[in-house]
Amino acid sequence: MITARRLLVSGIVQSVGFRPFVARLAARHRLGGCVLNTSHGVEIRVEGRSDALDAFADALCRNAPSAARIESIESADTAPTGVRAFQILDSERQITTTARVSPDLPVCDACLTELLNPDSRRFEYPYISCADCGPRYSMLHELPYDRVRTTMAGWPMCAACAAEYHDPEDRRCHVEGIACPACGPRYALIDGPDRIIPDASGVRLAAEQLRYGAVLAVKGVGGYHLSCDAMNPTAVEELRRRKFRKCRPFALMVRDLAVAERVIELSPARVALLQHSARPIVLAPAVTRLPAVAPDTGELGVMLPYAPIHHLLFAAGAPDVLVMTSANRSNEPIAFEDDDARRRLSGIADGFLVGSRPIARRLDDSIVRADADGPIVLRRGRGFAPAIVARLPARRPILAVGADLKNAVTLVVEGAALTSQHIGDLEQAGALDAFKTTIADLTRMHDLRLEDLVIAHDAHPDYASTAYAFELPAGRRVAVQHHRAHLASVLAERGALDTRIVGVAFDGTGYGDDGTIWGGEFFVGSVVEGFTRAASLRPFPLAGGDAAARYPVSAAAGILSQIGEHPDPMAPPFSFPTTYQHARQLVHSGIRTFVSTSAGRLFDAAAAILGFVGANDYEGQAAIWLEQLARTSSRTARLPYRLGERELDFGPTLAAMMEGRRDGQHPADMARGFHEAVAAATAGMARQLCERTAVDVVVISGGVFQNQLLVAQLRTALSSDFQVWINHQVPPNDGGISLGQAAIASMS
Numbered sequence: 001m002i003t004a005r006r007l008l009v010s011g012i013v014q015s016v017g018f019r020p021f022v023a024r025l026a027a028r029h030r031l032g033g034c035v036l037n038t039s040h041g042v043e044i045r046v047e048g049r050s051d052a053l054d055a056f057a058d059a060l061c062r063n064a065p066s067a068a069r070i071e072s073i074e075s076a077d078t079a080p081t082g083v084r085a086f087q088i089l090d091s092e093r094q095i096t097t098t099a100r101v102s103p104d105l106p107v108c109d110a111c112l113t114e115l116l117n118p119d120s121r122r123f124e125y126p127y128i129s130c131a132d133c134g135p136r137y138s139m140l141h142e143l144p145y146d147r148v149r150t151t152m153a154g155w156p157m158c159a160a161c162a163a164e165y166h167d168p169e170d171r172r173c174h175v176e177g178i179a180c181p182a183c184g185p186r187y188a189l190i191d192g193p194d195r196i197i198p199d200a201s202g203v204r205l206a207a208e209q210l211r212y213g214a215v216l217a218v219k220g221v222g223g224y225h226l227s228c229d230a231m232n233p234t235a236v237e238e239l240r241r242r243k244f245r246k247c248r249p250f251a252l253m254v255r256d257l258a259v260a261e262r263v264i265e266l267s268p269a270r271v272a273l274l275q276h277s278a279r280p281i282v283l284a285p286a287v288t289r290l291p292a293v294a295p296d297t298g299e300l301g302v303m304l305p306y307a308p309i310h311h312l313l314f315a316a317g318a319p320d321v322l323v324m325t326s327a328n329r330s331n332e333p334i335a336f337e338d339d340d341a342r343r344r345l346s347g348i349a350d351g352f353l354v355g356s357r358p359i360a361r362r363l364d365d366s367i368v369r370a371d372a373d374g375p376i377v378l379r380r381g382r383g384f385a386p387a388i389v390a391r392l393p394a395r396r397p398i399l400a401v402g403a404d405l406k407n408a409v410t411l412v413v414e415g416a417a418l419t420s421q422h423i424g425d426l427e428q429a430g431a432l433d434a435f436k437t438t439i440a441d442l443t444r445m446h447d448l449r450l451e452d453l454v455i456a457h458d459a460h461p462d463y464a465s466t467a468y469a470f471e472l473p474a475g476r477r478v479a480v481q482h483h484r485a486h487l488a489s490v491l492a493e494r495g496a497l498d499t500r501i502v503g504v505a506f507d508g509t510g511y512g513d514d515g516t517i518w519g520g521e522f523f524v525g526s527v528v529e530g531f532t533r534a535a536s537l538r539p540f541p542l543a544g545g546d547a548a549a550r551y552p553v554s555a556a557a558g559i560l561s562q563i564g565e566h567p568d569p570m571a572p573p574f575s576f577p578t579t580y581q582h583a584r585q586l587v588h589s590g591i592r593t594f595v596s597t598s599a600g601r602l603f604d605a606a607a608a609i610l611g612f613v614g615a616n617d618y619e620g621q622a623a624i625w626l627e628q629l630a631r632t633s634s635r636t637a638r639l640p641y642r643l644g645e646r647e648l649d650f651g652p653t654l655a656a657m658m659e660g661r662r663d664g665q666h667p668a669d670m671a672r673g674f675h676e677a678v679a680a681a682t683a684g685m686a687r688q689l690c691e692r693t694a695v696d697v698v699v700i701s702g703g704v705f706q707n708q709l710l711v712a713q714l715r716t717a718l719s720s721d722f723q724v725w726i727n728h729q730v731p732p733n734d735g736g737i738s739l740g741q742a743a744i745a746s747m748s
Contacts, residue, residue, distance in 0.1 A: 004033075004047035004080040007057070011071035012100045012387075013042045013064075014145035017131025019088050020173035021065050027168070029056045032083040037091040037144040041100070047080045067105055067132060067277070071388075071416075088174060091144040101137050101145070101445070103383050104221050104363065106279045106306035108133035110171065115308055116315060121160070124200045126187045126309040126355060127179050130171045137386060138222045138363050139177060142445055147176040151358040158183035184357075187219075187309060191351030200316075203309070206353045207316035215239050217327050217349035221307050222363025222382040222421075223336035224327030226349060227253075229319040236292040236323060242348040244330040247617040249294035251281045251301045251365065253324035255314045263288050263321060264302050269370040278383025279306035280366035293323065296625045301367060306383075309355065326364055333423075333430045336362035361441060362434065363421050369708070371726075372715070378706060378731050380408060385421035386442075389729040389739060390492040392417050394746040396475070397448050399439065400456040401465045402738035403482065405619065406731065407435055410738035411442045417492065417742055418442070419730055426464040436468065456480050456745035458737070460511035478745040482510030483521045484531045485740030486701035486732070492743035493729045497527040499697060501725075502534075502689045504682060507702035507733070508600030508619070509546050517545060519598030519702075520648070522685055524693050527743050534689050538562075538642075538649040542596040543583035550615055552604035552622040556654075557583035558596070559605045563655045567662040569609075574661065576613055599678075599704045602650055606674045609657045610667040620703065627707050630671035637665055637673035641681045648685055653677045679713035690722055697723045703733040 009018075014037050022035040022044055031053065033046035046056060057075065064070055107115070111128045114120040122128045129135070139150045147153060157165060161180055164172040172178045179185065181199075189202030197205050206216055213235040215228045226243065228235040230252050240246065254260045260274060264284035273282045281301040286294070294300055303324070305311050314320075326334040327345055335341035336359045342352065367379035377384065389410075392398075398412040407423040420438050424431035443450060450472050457469035459479045469477060480488075483505035491497055503523040512518035513533070520537030541558040548554040553569075553576050560566060561584065569576040586593050600623065607622035610629065616622055639656045642649035657670050686698045698718055705711055705726060715724050730736035 001050055002047060002080050003050045003053060004045070004078045005053055005057075006076050006078050007044040007046070007060075008040060008042075008074040009044065009060070009070060009072075010041035010100070012067070012069040012102045014100075014143070015102045015136045015140070015176065016067040017065045017171070017173070017175065018042055018068050020131065020168050021063075022060070023086055023088055023168040025056060025059055025063070026086040031056055032086055034087045034089045036089040037146065045078070046086075047083060065131060067102055069100070071100070088168070091146050100388070101140060101143070101386055103278065103385060103387060104135045104138050105133045105277055105383075107308050107311065111308070112311060115311060122180050124203070124312060125181050125184070126203075126307075126312060127177070127184050127357060128308050129175065129177045131173070131175050132171065134175075134177050135221050138359050138361060138382070139357075141360055145176060150176050151360050152177055152179065155179055155184050185355060187353065187355045189351055189353050200312075202353065203312045204316045206351065207313050207318040209351060210313070210318045210322065214350040215242065215348065216351050216353055217341060217345045218309065218313070218324075218353045219338075219341070219355045220309065221359070222361075222365075223334040223359060224341045224345065225324045226327045226345070228323050230290060230293055230321040230323045231319060233292040239323060239325075239348075240292075243328075247295050247621060248330075249297060249299075249301060250323045250325045251303065252293065253303050253305060253310060253322045255320045256304070259320045260302055260304070261287075264300050267370065269375070273368050273370055273375055274302070274304050276383070278366050279304055280368045280383060283367065283369045283378070296621060296628065298628050298631065303365060309353070331425060331428055333428070333434050334362050334364050361421075361438075371708075372712070373726065374728050376726065376728055376732065378733065378735075379406075379422045380419060380730060380735060381422045386418045388416045389419045390417040390743070391415050391495060392492060392743055392746040393497070394454075394742075396454050397452060398454045398456060398742050398745050399443070399450075400738040400741035400745060401439070401469050402741065403458050403734040404463045404465055406733050406735040407431065407465065408730075408735045408738055409435070409439055409442070410742045411446065411448075412742050412746065413446050413448065417739060419739055422735055432464055435465070451475055454478060454745055456738075456741035458482055458485070458511065458741070478741075478748050480741040480744045481513060482737065483507070483518055483702070484523065484744060485737045487523060487531060487699050487740065488527045488743040489730055489736040489740035490699045490701050490725050490727050491527050492739050493727065494725065497743060497747070500524070500526045500529070500693070500695050501697045501699045502686050502693070502695050503531060503699045503701070504686060505702045506599035506700070506704035508549055508598055509596075512597075517542060517594055517596035517598055519596065519600055520602065521597065522689060524689055524695065527747060535646045535648070535685055537597040537599060537602065538647050538651065539595045539597050541587045541593045542598070542601060543586040543593050545592070545594040548583070548601060549604070549619070551579050551583070552608040552612055552616065553577065553580040554583040555598075555601035556580065556605040556608040558587050558593070559602065559651065559654055560658070561587045563651050566655055566658045569658070574609075576608070599702070602678075603704065605654060606657065606671070609654060609661060610671055620706070623704070623707065626671050627675070627709050629668050630675050630709055633666070633668040633672035635669055636676055637669040639670070639673040639677040641677050643681055643684045643688075645688070648681045650678070650681070675707075675709050676713060679710055679717055683714055683717035686718060687721070696721075697725060699725045701727055701732045701736070705732045
């Protein structure tokens, strides 16, 4: 019996070879009909024998392309029309909010083989791609995903590419990025005002220049990188000088896994992350010490090549280990537009390896770390964004604008929460512009009017993100307290909005309900019922408020002022700078001094006592230094603390550390003891609250919990009796705040 059906497939089903797959599947089952992209996803109209239709529908899910992510299939019977052939039709431009965009994909093995094969017509062609690989989100202007709405619109296909494009059996069938040297965009090395070396010759010269110590700007998938030979300390230090990046570690790109094994400690989990389709930067303990690359840490961030241009550089003889860091001056957003890159990177890069295809939007590389409980995303960028990170019970679309540091925004459409790529710190004008552009980009792509949105924002009245939330013509605004958002992000990821928890939110700074600077907080509750603040670190005076994050000794001045008599930090063995004295005077006078419970500043103070007395060159530098120091300890110093019903007091801990320094105890042993004291006290307070409220889940979130040593110790102390949850889909730092804001807003 001949029957007909109409299937609407939603999810990541555009730009991943889904329509050719459907056409081949229909031919295999001798079915007629058609398939087309819509702004909803993919629509399939199919008819034939009922058993063949059933087999077709079953195979549709089981055998979908590897890059596809089917979220739902709506099926309805229709009247047969007698059609026998099956066609791939042009897209419909009927706008809805449910279509999904594929993240960018690394070059696949089949394309890599062609790329390096002299007999292939795409030999050494840097824009090679197929249905299984290549740029997607970074190339798309708007949905549905068709060539005219991508950055490939300016390059018409040649006859050979057009034949592949229309052949259902070809792996480039309906691949919108299809191109070849005869018809597509090209690369060239520009290393002087009038010197342009095109194509493979330019790539070979770029590889040679990298071998001889040059710094090059290389255009990739989501923006430009600055690159040099990582094993050449002179080149790396010169890059630091030009980029005004004093200490922050640089990311590395290695030729292959064999080279990665020489650079970092590999495990099956880390290998899986390196080979993940996102091709993220993977943080791991260093095997080869590269102090010029990562001065303050025993970790290195390593990624594998993911774009054809990277493979071509290595094939042309570039060094096996390259610095591959975001192309910007310190703290600016990554450069992704050609003219802007030439202007901003002039004086940093010796030359530019430039591709002529534009990038639709900037995307930093993602950063991940393997954890005992699964991968933890520390920066969500290329390869991960955009993607659904949670499902929320939202009846109206929600835009959550995040925090001002490590900003990312979250858009909720029809209950699906999509968190944007990492945007950056909004104190930078360029990052603030990127923040506004990303919001406009996401809402336009999903055809949403701002006046129809619920806009969630941080409760801090002076955040740039909060100010912009009030500039937008929102239907409604919801203020969400910073630390509650941290905890809600973990529960949103897990689909556990109604789970009662004890939550621990430790970070550098967040605006508290009482107007003070919070950052060491304990809560009880759930997203559904709300979170009640149950305990905190003992409040201490903080000279300069948020500005104290720049100088760890300023944090030490506030906490040490509560201790009373202790060794003089201006005398040996201490070497506190005069910044400490200035902060101490402010604390005593009460001028420009604020009350804080910040765990981040507590770690800064401990680092200052143990020897980190300079300024933080980047956020969290002192805490990273302190963790690495602790890892070198041969034995632990036992340090005291006070655990009350509603307060943790680490004044005794720091006092003992001051005395230990005076008495000649090894700083590494005290760093280890500090971590153990913080973990033991935090676990003790969490246990106390769990037992008092009959809760068996402890949630930890906030930037402080990027500290692996602290998290491991906390898990050891709690996991025998309680579940311990942390972020995995979004960062535990402020990059995950917007998801928590969206989750709490969905309840209101």
